Amino acid sequence: MPAYKAPQKEKKLTMNARSEIVNQFKQVAQEQDKRLAPLTDGLELLNSGLDSLSFAILVTRLEDSLGIDPFTESEDAQFPVTFGDFVNLYEHVTK
Amino acid sequence: MNMLQNSSASLWEAVSNTVDACDPFLSSAEMRLSLRDLLSGSMLGGRCQELSGSSVVIAMTDQLIAAAALIELDGVARRMVLCPPDLPAEYLPSIVRSAEADAIVSDRIIQGPGTARVRSFIHCDGKITPKSYGSTDRYETEWVLLTSGTTGVPKLVVHTLASLTGAIDTGKPRNSHVIWSTFYDIRRYGGLQIFLRAMMTGSSLILSSAHKPTADFLARVGAHGVTHISGTPSHWRGALMSSSAHLIAPEYIRLSGEIADQSILNHLAQIYPQARIGHAFATTEAGVAFDVNDGITGFPSSVLRRTPEVEMKVENGSLRIRSARTASRYLDAEHGPLKDAEGFVDTTDMLDLRNDRYHFVGRRDGVINVGGLKVHPEEVEEVINRHPEVRMSLVRTKKNPITGALVVADVVLRAASGPEGDGDRQIQQEILMLCREELASHKVPATINFVATLAVGDSGKLIRRA
Numbered sequence: 377m378p379a380y381k382a383p384q385k386e387k388k389l390t391m392n393a394r395s396e397i398v399n400q401f402k403q404v405a406q407e408q409d410k411r412l413a414p415l416t417d418g419l420e421l422l423n424s425g426l427d428s429l430s431f432a433i434l435v436t437r438l439e440d441s442l443g444i445d446p447f448t449e450s451e452d453a454q455f456p457v458t459f460g461d462f463v464n465l466y467e468h469v470t471k
Numbered sequence: 472m473n474m475l476q477n478s479s480a481s482l483w484e485a486v487s488n489t490v491d492a493c494d495p496f497l498s499s500a501e502m503r504l505s506l507r508d509l510l511s512g513s514m515l516g517g518r519c520q521e522l523s524g525s526s527v528v529i530a531m532t533d534q535l536i537a538a539a540a541l542i543e544l545d546g547v548a549r550r551m552v553l554c555p556p557d558l559p560a561e562y563l564p565s566i567v568r569s570a571e572a573d574a575i576v577s578d579r580i581i582q583g584p585g586t587a588r589v590r591s592f593i594h595c596d597g598k599i600t601p602k603s604y605g606s607t608d609r610y611e612t613e614w615v616l617l618t619s620g621t622t623g624v625p626k627l628v629v630h631t632l633a634s635l636t637g638a639i640d641t642g643k644p645r646n647s648h649v650i651w652s653t654f655y656d657i658r659r660y661g662g663l664q665i666f667l668r669a670m671m672t673g674s675s676l677i678l679s680s681a682h683k684p685t686a687d688f689l690a691r692v693g694a695h696g697v698t699h700i701s702g703t704p705s706h707w708r709g710a711l712m713s714s715s716a717h718l719i720a721p722e723y724i725r726l727s728g729e730i731a732d733q734s735i736l737n738h739l740a741q742i743y744p745q746a747r748i749g750h751a752f753a754t755t756e757a758g759v760a761f762d763v764n765d766g767i768t769g770f771p772s773s774v775l776r777r778t779p780e781v782e783m784k785v786e787n788g789s790l791r792i793r794s795a796r797t798a799s800r801y802l803d804a805e806h807g808p809l810k811d812a813e814g815f816v817d818t819t820d821m822l823d824l825r826n827d828r829y830h831f832v833g834r835r836d837g838v839i840n841v842g843g844l845k846v847h848p849e850e851v852e853e854v855i856n857r858h859p860e861v862r863m864s865l866v867r868t869k870k871n872p873i874t875g876a877l878v879v880a881d882v883v884l885r886a887a888s889g890p891e892g893d894g895d896r897q898i899q900q901e902i903l904m905l906c907r908e909e910l911a912s913h914k915v916p917a918t919i920n921f922v923a924t925l926a927v928g929d930s931g932k933l934i935r936r937a
Contacts, residue, residue, distance in 0.1 A: 407903075408912065421712050422686050428709040428842060432873035433917045440918065447872030451734040452741075455711040 393466040396441055401426070404434045417460030424459065444469050481546025481609065482632055482670060485641075486510065489673030499535040500680040500691065502597060506542075506670075512599040514539035515576060519547055520603050521591060524610060525573040526550040528566060528589075530558070533578050534657055534678045536595050538666060540576050545632055550613040552627065555658040556681060557911070558617065562624055569627055569803050570615060615802060616660055618755045621847040627802035628755050628809070635663065637780070637796035638759035641671045652677035652692045654702030654710075660755040661728045661843070665701050674699075686715040693718030701725035704735045705842035705874045711738055719743075725762075726750040728843040729875045730831045733768045740766060756809055757816040758796030769830040784815070785822055789835050791815040833868065837935040841913040842874035848935070851878060851916065854909045860884050860898050865925050865933050866916065880916040883925055895921055 398415055401424070405412035410425045426434070439445040446469040447455075456462040480488075489495060490507045497504045513519055514536055527548045531537035534556070544551050552570045554563075564585020567575070574591040575581055581592065614635060617625035651669040655662030656679065669676040677695050679688050689710060692700065700721045702710070707726060710716050724739055724746045731750035739748050748766060753759040761778045763770045775783045781794040793815045800809050810816050819835040839846040848866035855864040864882045871877045884898065899919050906915040926934040 407907075420686075420714055422684060422709075428705060428712075428873055429913055431712070432842070432871045432877050435873055436869060436871060436877055436879075436917045445872065447734075448870070451732075451737055455708065455738060457712060457714050 394463050397463055400434055400437050404430050415459050419459040482542050485671050493673030495673050495675045497535050497538055497676050499678040500683050502535050509539055513602040514595055515543055515593055517600045517603040518593050519543045522548050522574050523608055524549050526571050527574045528552045528572045530554045530577040532556055536578050536597050545612045546609050548612050549610050552615040553658045616755050619845045621849045623850050626806050628798045629800050629802055630798050634796050636667050639668050639671050649674040650697045652697040652700045654679050654706035685709050686713045689715035689718050699723040703728040703843035704731050708873055721746050724748045727753055729840050736766055754818055756798050757792040757818050760792050769828045772827050788821045790818045790820050790822055839868040839876050839878055844913050846878055846914045851914055854906050855902055858902050877917045879918045881920050881922045
């Protein structure tokens with residue numbers, strides 16, 4: 377396996393992170409045949425209907441579309457628990 | 472026939488040595504089983520003795536009933552094959568054939584022409600019935616584990632109770648306060664280690680449930696006061712994304728099955744400050760090699776020289792292991808020898824030495840580890856290449872913070888329809904659809920990139936390592 381290369385940091389700041397995240401949640405849920413719960417900020421991610429493979433795909437797709445992977449940016453980034461945490465994580469990094 | 476000498480105890484005997492002092496139990500989401508009760512009866516409908524000297528396929532949906540079958544059959548059967556619960560039904564006939572199975576024990580109805588040679592089917596419903604007495608012949612039972620092969624058909628890996636329990640210290644005073652749990656299924660090597668660890672030392676074990684949410688499992692583990700718990704880094708990342716993570720307060724956390732990166736080690740230390748956190752290196756073929764307990768990713772180079780009972784070396788970049796804990800062979804000779812002439816197992820895990828510490832950097836054969844589940848690139852490429860527009864494809868790993876790695880594919884089309892054309896998008900969807908129909912979900916590429924060419928080596932094979 378080649379050594380991991382840092383993602384290209386051409387951050388597409390113009391894109392609204394939240395709306396892209398919502399789109400990708402819907403897209404991945406549909407592909408993985410999962411029933412997605414309404415995406416409110418208080419929704420616990422593990423109750424969203426997505427499993428860990430779905431989250432893994434979601435993070436990869438968001439890295440492609442937003443140009444960032446906040447989980448890998450820092451070894452000490454907190455794991456998000458709610459949908460609101462998840463959005464914050466991306467908005468925090470894009471700001 | 473491998474008849475046992477009196478000196479080596481069966482799993483049943485090991486468990487019976489502990490029940491008086493410790494009264495251990497097994498618990499799943501649906502059931503609690505006292506081992507004392509199990510030892511006084513049978514979960515195989517009292518038909519255990521019928522299987523004396525047989526080759527038995529254990530095809531159980533329920534983990535707890537499978538655990539009971541292992542305890543009853545070790546020392547009685549000549550061979551037991553531990554089918555994981557997600558084994559596709561179409562592979563069962565080839566497993567029955569390779570294992571020369573005489574019997575199938577299952578909690579579901581199994582039929583089909585591929586299993587016609589099997590003379591007994593034993594149905595288990597999880598009830599304990601009186602045991603039968605009969606043959607007292609004892610065997611050194613072969614424990615056969617399944618691991619994924621390049622074509623999708625699992626490889627059958629042969630162990631014994633002795634090789635599987637080689638890393639377990641049974642000499643320590645029995646500690647009845649220890650309660651184990653594992654995110655793994657016990658039919659996989661990592662989970663089987665924990666099952667045997669509990670059974671050999673008189674500890675209780677809380678089993679996971681594949682179809683229940685992680686939060687429910689954590690709540691159950693917390694309610695039982697679990698002290699020792701194991702899982703892959705991906706299992707743990709999933710757990711830390713749950714507000715139920717705070718329901719458990721383990722003394723010991725063990726990671727295995729994937730590279731434990733610094734991020735997950737730091738997170739666990741932060742959430743569970745009271746816990747000792749170790750990451751272990753073990754594979755189905757090579758057995759348990761070593762534990763790392765300093766909280767740092769990778770392992771000190773001295774581990775290679777100073778691990779008791781395990782010889783290790785790095786050759787052509789990959790870790791080789793020789794010990795009494797390795798598997799003895801593959802059941803199908805076609806899978807080739809499991810060890811080299813000197814008895815070393817090549818893990819094909821590539822190591823990189825930096826500042827006197829070894830780090831795992833992937834597999835020589837390109838095998839991708841998605842949350843502890845292996846994916847052979849060839850198997851996925853074969854499916855992608857079935858699409859009529861595809862000339863060739865390369866399936867590779869992409870690092871991922873949730874599952875450690877994900878599968879992605881680079882595809883060369885027969886005719887390029889321009890960059891990101893609508894035609895390409897259509898083909899992308901068709902390839903994904905094909906993969907979803909043919910492959911388990913962790914093997915389906917997360918992204919498909921169209922590329923102009925792929926590098927091919929002098930041997931005519933795709934070059935897998937950049």
